[in-house]
Amino acid sequence: MSLLAQRKNPSAPPRLDGKEVLVGPDPSVSRVKGVMFGARKQFLVDTVGEEGLGRVIARLSPRTAGYVKTPLASSWCEFESLVELDRAIYDELKAKHPNVLALIGAASAELGIGKVYKSLDSTELLKFLESIALFHTQYQKFGRVKFEKTPNGGRMIYTDYPCYSPIFCASALGFFLESILRHGGTDPSVNETRCQTHGDASCTFEMAWR
Numbered sequence: 706m707s708l709l710a711q712r713k714n715p716s717a718p719p720r721l722d723g724k725e726v727l728v729g730p731d732p733s734v735s736r737v738k739g740v741m742f743g744a745r746k747q748f749l750v751d752t753v754g755e756e757g758l759g760r761v762i763a764r765l766s767p768r769t770a771g772y773v774k775t776p777l778a779s780s781w782c783e784f785e786s787l788v789e790l791d792r793a794i795y796d797e798l799k800a801k802h803p804n805v806l807a808l809i810g811a812a813s814a815e816l817g818i819g820k821v822y823k824s825l826d827s828t829e830l831l832k833f834l835e836s837i838a839l840f841h842t843q844y845q846k847f848g849r850v851k852f853e854k855t856p857n858g859g860r861m862i863y864t865d866y867p868c869y870s871p872i873f874c875a876s877a878l879g880f881f882l883e884s885i886l887r888h889g890g891t892d893p894s895v896n897e898t899r900c901q902t903h904g905d906a907s908c909t910f911e912m913a914w915r
């Protein structure tokens with residue numbers, strides 16, 4: 706279970722009032738790596754069991770259901786399908802877990818980092834966040850990302866998204882929270898201060914930790 710999910714005060718429920726574009730002008734780039742579907746499947750089995758997984762799958766279109774039943778880690782899948790899956794998970798679990806989208810992102814970070822640092826290791830955390838920016842194109846075919854260090858943490862800036870959704874941004878928030886927690890950060894703060902779903906030029910995540 707992610708550290709975020711174990712916290713007494715989990716992150717606030719997301720704002721989901723932004724605009725959504727599910728397929729960009731060139732559909733072949735509106736894609737994400739299949740491993741993201743595998744991570745969500747694992748999250749569902751761990752959180753609501755096989756039965757809960759079945760309830761979520763029942764809400765999905767055949768294509769998206771296929772990605773969940775048989776996740777192919779290295780294949781490129783439609784961004785639209787990922788948002789469809791996350792929205793179905795949100796609808797199924799929001800009554801019990803209002804911050805479930807953040808928990809989905811946290812579960813991804815948990816898979817990617819594994820180890821939990823006993824005390825804050827800012828150097829390793831910064832290295833990890835830099836690597837996230839560096840390997841962006843291995844997970845998303847669209848957009849660019851830049852990581853900047855700030856006095857109290859860092860800032861991740863995503864730009865040039867041909868497709869976007871507040872559902873996707875909400876899971877990214879949880880990914881960064883979990884990344885900080887696993888590196889020993891206490892009291893992490895992550896805010897998306899700019900968002901492409903609200904017409905801004907970037908999705909900017911301001912992170913602070915201590």
Ligand SMILES: [Zn+2]
Nearest residue numbers: 874900901908
């Ligand atoms: Zn955003």
